[in-house]
Amino acid sequence: MPAPALGDLTYPGTDLAADRHPLYAHLRAQGPVHRVRTPDERDAWLVVGHEEARAALADPRLSCDLRHSPDWSGDGGYAIGVNMLQTDPPDHTRLRRLVAREFTAQRMEALRPRIVRLAERLVADLPSGGRADLVESFALPLPLTVICHLLGVPPADRADFRAWSDEMVQPTSEAAAAAAAGAMTDHLARLIEAKRTGPEDDLLSALIRTADDDGDRLSSAELLGMAFLLLVAGHETTVNLISSTLLNLLQDPGRIAALRADPGLTAAAVEETLRHDSPVERAAYRYTKEPVEIGGTLVPARQAVIVVLSAAARDPQRFPEPDRFDLHRDARGHLAFGHGVHHCLGAPLARLEAAVAVETLLRLLPGLALDADPADLQWRPSLALRGLRALPVRY
Secondary structure: OOOOEHHHHOOOOOOOOOOOHHHHHHHHHHOOEEEEEOOOOOEEEEEOOHHHHHHHHOOOOEEOOHHHOOOOOOOOOOOOOOOHHHOOOOHHHHHHHHHHHHHOHHHHHOOHHHHHHHHHHHHHOOOOOOEEEHHHHHHOHHHHHHHHHHHOOOHHHHHHHHHHHHHHHOOOOHHHHHHHHHHHHHHHHHHHHHHHHOOOOOHHHHHHHOOOOOOOOOOHHHHHHHHHHHHHHHHHHHHHHHHHHHHHHHOOHHHHHHHHHOHHHHHHHHHHHHHHOOOEOOOOOEEEOOOEEEOOEEEOOOOEEEEOHHHHOOOOOOOOOOOOOOOOOOOOOOOOOOOHHHOOOOHHHHHHHHHHHHHHHHHHOOOOEEOOOHHHOOEOOOOOEOOEOOOEEEO
């Protein structure tokens, strides 16, 4: 029997781009695992329960390697280089080890003064008319500038990288996405070669020269994949986290007042947003290497499995009243950054950038308020990421 389409499983007229949580709640009520056809015409097994999602993310029988995909044709599988997101241990372990030293919480915290200065400059550059789109003017340029600085991407190239990333994350067509991937590949390859001949004080140069105790280094394909992954994942998801955190706060003046009275709540606001409005809708596709039982459902071998992080975060078995945004909730245990060996390497940086963004805006813009009906805000239509197209504010 053909798998039902996601849209057919929810109520007529439901806008899946704006809010998938009613669908996930409907599915969860029937069980934690469901076979569906996704909007991109793939058959997959959807995991929507928290405990089942956590277990699936840590199960070595679920592979991130595209060669275990049911439709893998033997022609590769890596869009740009070889990256950690699409490899399993021991390859993943080796790749992560070679880059992890550059992403410790201590090293990320050392970036705070630079990120604060950037946030302050972006606020100073907001339109003088008292109205702005905080996605375009603030939430996007902040993490994009930070990750490009870290990697050593020249300022003149950043607009191109942003355009290519946008096209790959939210394709307008297959041809346009392929062209963007090709252009980014070529540009990153040239940038890596330039860093080889003239290394600078940046992450990409450090990755080129880094070696572990065995003298292991990243190959050219691995460097390309690592640069691509860090560049795209290093800003796309954080844009969504910053804008969603601001939206959650601005929808309720009481929340803004609470943060102004107790700035220590900023980290809690970010953490609750990670749970309540995960910037990453789902984990990267997993593929069963053998038949695997997930939540009482037997998933055959060579099947695609989608672990829905945002659905797991609204599981009432794990978080009471999960649809309520609560600044005082203990949101620890959410899966917004994944779980297991693929837990997001950039989590400390994302948390830092979001906290600095909120702190800076509330400090410098005392009259900051939402300038639109929340029901009218548009969300980017993506099964992978959840983010606002725009966040109109007045100040």
